[in-house]
Amino acid sequence: MNNFVFYSPTEFVFGRDTEMQVGALARKQDARKVMIVYGGGSVVRSGLLQRVKTSLQEAGVLYCEMGGVQPNPIDTKVYEGIEFCRREQADLMLAIGGGSVIDTAKAIAAGVPYEGDFWDFYVGKAKVKKALNVAVILTIPAAGSEGSGNSVITKVDTLQKLSLRVPELLRPVFSIMNPELTYTLPPFQTACGIADMMVHIMERYFTNTQQVEISDRLCEATLMAVIKEAYRVKQNPDDYDARANIMWCGTIAHNGTCGVGCEEDWASHFLEHEVSALYNVTHGAGLAVIVPAWMTFMAEHHPKKIAQFAIRVFNVPQSEDLEETALAGVSRLKHFFRYMGLPVNFKELGIVNPDIDRLTDSLHRNKGEFVGNYMKLTKKDSKEIYRLAL
Amino acid sequence: MNNFVFYSPTEFVFGRDTEMQVGALARKQDARKVMIVYGGGSVVRSGLLQRVKTSLQEAGVLYCEMGGVQPNPIDTKVYEGIEFCRREQADLMLAIGGGSVIDTAKAIAAGVPYEGDFWDFYVGKAKVKKALNVAVILTIPAAGSEGSGNSVITKVDTLQKLSLRVPELLRPVFSIMNPELTYTLPPFQTACGIADMMVHIMERYFTNTQQVEISDRLCEATLMAVIKEAYRVKQNPDDYDARANIMWCGTIAHNGTCGVGCEEDWASHFLEHEVSALYNVTHGAGLAVIVPAWMTFMAEHHPKKIAQFAIRVFNVPQSEDLEETALAGVSRLKHFFRYMGLPVNFKELGIVNPDIDRLTDSLHRNKGEFVGNYMKLTKKDSKEIYRLAL
Numbered sequence: 002m003n004n005f006v007f008y009s010p011t012e013f014v015f016g017r018d019t020e021m022q023v024g025a026l027a028r029k030q031d032a033r034k035v036m037i038v039y040g041g042g043s044v045v046r047s048g049l050l051q052r053v054k055t056s057l058q059e060a061g062v063l064y065c066e067m068g069g070v071q072p073n074p075i076d077t078k079v080y081e082g083i084e085f086c087r088r089e090q091a092d093l094m095l096a097i098g099g100g101s102v103i104d105t106a107k108a109i110a111a112g113v114p115y116e117g118d119f120w121d122f123y124v125g126k127a128k129v130k131k132a133l134n135v136a137v138i139l140t141i142p143a144a145g146s147e148g149s150g151n152s153v154i155t156k157v158d159t160l161q162k163l164s165l166r167v168p169e170l171l172r173p174v175f176s177i178m179n180p181e182l183t184y185t186l187p188p189f190q191t192a193c194g195i196a197d198m199m200v201h202i203m204e205r206y207f208t209n210t211q212q213v214e215i216s217d218r219l220c221e222a223t224l225m226a227v228i229k230e231a232y233r234v235k236q237n238p239d240d241y242d243a244r245a246n247i248m249w250c251g252t253i254a255h256n257g258t259c260g261v262g263c264e265e266d267w268a269s270h271f272l273e274h275e276v277s278a279l280y281n282v283t284h285g286a287g288l289a290v291i292v293p294a295w296m297t298f299m300a301e302h303h304p305k306k307i308a309q310f311a312i313r314v315f316n317v318p319q320s321e322d323l324e325e326t327a328l329a330g331v332s333r334l335k336h337f338f339r340y341m342g343l344p345v346n347f348k349e350l351g352i353v354n355p356d357i358d359r360l361t362d363s364l365h366r367n368k369g370e371f372v373g374n375y376m377k378l379t380k381k382d383s384k385e386i387y388r389l390a391l
Numbered sequence: 392m393n394n395f396v397f398y399s400p401t402e403f404v405f406g407r408d409t410e411m412q413v414g415a416l417a418r419k420q421d422a423r424k425v426m427i428v429y430g431g432g433s434v435v436r437s438g439l440l441q442r443v444k445t446s447l448q449e450a451g452v453l454y455c456e457m458g459g460v461q462p463n464p465i466d467t468k469v470y471e472g473i474e475f476c477r478r479e480q481a482d483l484m485l486a487i488g489g490g491s492v493i494d495t496a497k498a499i500a501a502g503v504p505y506e507g508d509f510w511d512f513y514v515g516k517a518k519v520k521k522a523l524n525v526a527v528i529l530t531i532p533a534a535g536s537e538g539s540g541n542s543v544i545t546k547v548d549t550l551q552k553l554s555l556r557v558p559e560l561l562r563p564v565f566s567i568m569n570p571e572l573t574y575t576l577p578p579f580q581t582a583c584g585i586a587d588m589m590v591h592i593m594e595r596y597f598t599n600t601q602q603v604e605i606s607d608r609l610c611e612a613t614l615m616a617v618i619k620e621a622y623r624v625k626q627n628p629d630d631y632d633a634r635a636n637i638m639w640c641g642t643i644a645h646n647g648t649c650g651v652g653c654e655e656d657w658a659s660h661f662l663e664h665e666v667s668a669l670y671n672v673t674h675g676a677g678l679a680v681i682v683p684a685w686m687t688f689m690a691e692h693h694p695k696k697i698a699q700f701a702i703r704v705f706n707v708p709q710s711e712d713l714e715e716t717a718l719a720g721v722s723r724l725k726h727f728f729r730y731m732g733l734p735v736n737f738k739e740l741g742i743v744n745p746d747i748d749r750l751t752d753s754l755h756r757n758k759g760e761f762v763g764n765y766m767k768l769t770k771k772d773s774k775e776i777y778r779l780a781l
Binding site for chain 1: 392393394395396397398399400401402403404405406407409570601602603604605607608609611612613615616619620631632633635636639640643648651652
């Protein structure tokens with residue numbers, strides 16, 4: 002087992018009606034003025050925004066608001082937010098939404114006290130030394146951003162989709178999670194979120210670090226729970242317990258609970274980031290296409306952990322032939338994704354003729370000669386994985 | 392799923408040589424003077440205490456020290472510590488040891504800024520409103536106190552063994568966990584720790600709260616990992632990975648990771664506290680006696696979750712007869728405890744003729760008419776469970 006630090010200081014307030022606690026929680030953080038960040042109109046239409054404002058008012062906390070954050074969030078919205086926040090002198094960023102909104106709020110939180118261009122942080126030209134506090138009311142379980150110090154932003158000009166990781170400053174101070182708020186998520190968005198959280202676990206699970214039984218078991222446990230509850234939520238989108246299980250799985254998939262003591266992989270995420278940056282597809286749908294391709298490649302080149310996944314998570318019978326066992330697992334994963342309404346190849350994703358050369362070149366330009374850790378992918382390997390996704 | 396708050400702000404610094412970071416970590420907490428608390432001489436003999444002092448010195452942090460904390464820690468040592476800490480004007484309690492030392496440090500941390508008798512907190516006469524920071528270097532994986540806000544102290548005069556829970560103030564600010572420090576733990580102590588952490592999980596797992604699949608799976612995952620690694624550490628006490636897995640399992644067994652959204656039980660712990668308070672046995676050994684008796688009782692009266700435990704954790708074949716399945720699980724658990732060198736009945740615990748009436752009376756005097764939640768135990772039930780442990 003590798004040395005590690007586990008530090009998850011976010012206060013997760015989970016359950017029915019918990020959004021009504023936002024005023025009290027903001028006060029506990031000594032917030033004077035909250036900047037509310039959200040995406041489309043559903044937060045307004047559902048009445049959630051108004052409930053939040055009422056709770057803040059009752060707690061005597063001021064607020065201002067910025068809507069309009071788009072999926073695959075972009076730098077221009079961050080610049081707008083930084084300027085707005087400075088003008089309003091807000092001191093706590095409150096994201097209401099999913100990963101895109103939270104990641105935008107984090108970027109603004111880091112950008113406000115910084116004199117230079119916030120994009121410096123994403124390209125590694127500067128380090129975040131100070132940031133406003135970030136808080137969350139989660140409405141889309143997927144990205145795990147409510148419990149992580151990560152933020153992914155796309156630069157519109159160059160279509161670079163880059164991630165920043167500053168756990169000590171960008172982890173939300175509190176995250177409010179009411180599963181009822183997710184009842185209205187359309188089936189496709191629900192499925193994309195499920196794919197995203199599953200792959201967060203798999204990026205940690207597919208490791209060469211030996212004998213970290215507790216991490217293997219926790220990853221498998223979370224994957225099994227997600228899959229079981231996904232079937233239930235597909236049948237009944239208003240099933241509170243199914244929504245609640247999925248919502249919490251999305252958090253622990255990405256807050257450090259899974260994968261302690263292991264070198265992580267992340268190749269699938271990086272392969273997908275190129276796809277969603279170039280074709281603006283939903284990240285979770287992109288992952289549902291890329292991950293089976295990546296696993297199929299690994300079944301041939303490095304099947305050990307893929308086979309363990311097949312046996313323990315998908316009940317594939319044990320066999321002498323690791324590759325065969327691994328491929329049976331991939332097949333069951335694809336079957337599950339399809340049942341959830343997710344694409345499992347480029348065509349189903351709506352990209353009939355992807356520019357694989359461009360994707361590969363951009364990937365290795367952004368991430369270097371080798372990508373991932375479970376197996377260090379060369380350009381040739383990456384290209385083959387993209388091809389396996391056709 | 393019930394509403395819950397998950398908040399685990401402790402910074403866990405895990406791995407080889409991590410004790411050398413104690414000076415830097417204490418500084419990060421703005422500590423001026425650390426009060427080191429420890430138990431017997433092993434911390435001195437192993438050189439650990441000296442390494443800690445060197446690290447503190449190098450970081451420019453002052454220290455004072457109090458050794459001599461005993462297993463099943465007592466109030467008199469807490470009074471001594473409070474007085475000593477006030478005299479020395481220490482501002483960070485650093486526990487080096489296991490649950491007894493940590494719990495003593497927590498009691499001192501709460502007692503120092505309080506004008507009244509610290510025991511008020513344990514009997515519910517007063518609430519902790521302020522406490523010194525507590526930090527930990529863990530040498531005995533068992534109690535999970537390194538990640539919890541709990542403290543259990545025994546009053547010498549009355550033999551009352553009572554617990555206090557103040558997560559917002561008594562959770563350690565950091566916990567250093569080097570599995571190498573546990574190589575020298577004798578097999579019996581290792582086994583007692585394993586029993587303790589397993590039962591921490593089981594107190595959460597044995598719940599009537601329905602459909603919290605993620606909690607069930609995480610509990611089962613952690614139990615399976617502990618059992619597997621326990622066999623390995625029994626064969627080879629210097630197996631780093633086995634020690635590391637067990638050490639981390641002990642923490643997540645008790646920091647809130649397991650059991651979210653469920654009503655917890657804790658009857659077995661309360662039944663055992665009476666035994667160790669009266670007969671001064673090791674808590675983990677007491678649990679190895681009480682838990683199989685509690686489960687045997689439940690196999691008859693409320694077998695559902697005991698049967699699930701048997702099937703998922705101990706691979707007992709599924710059967711129509713829930714009681715039979717449950718009892719097969721109890722039998723495998725006893726077999727495992729025995730293999731680890733633990734007692735599984737009062738006689739093996741060295742108590743030939745336990746005073747069951749006194750244990751029962753004291754239990755219900757301390758805890759009320761009903762004890763536990765999985766099934767609310769009456770005096771008659773408690774007596775029967777003690778009898779099943781004969």
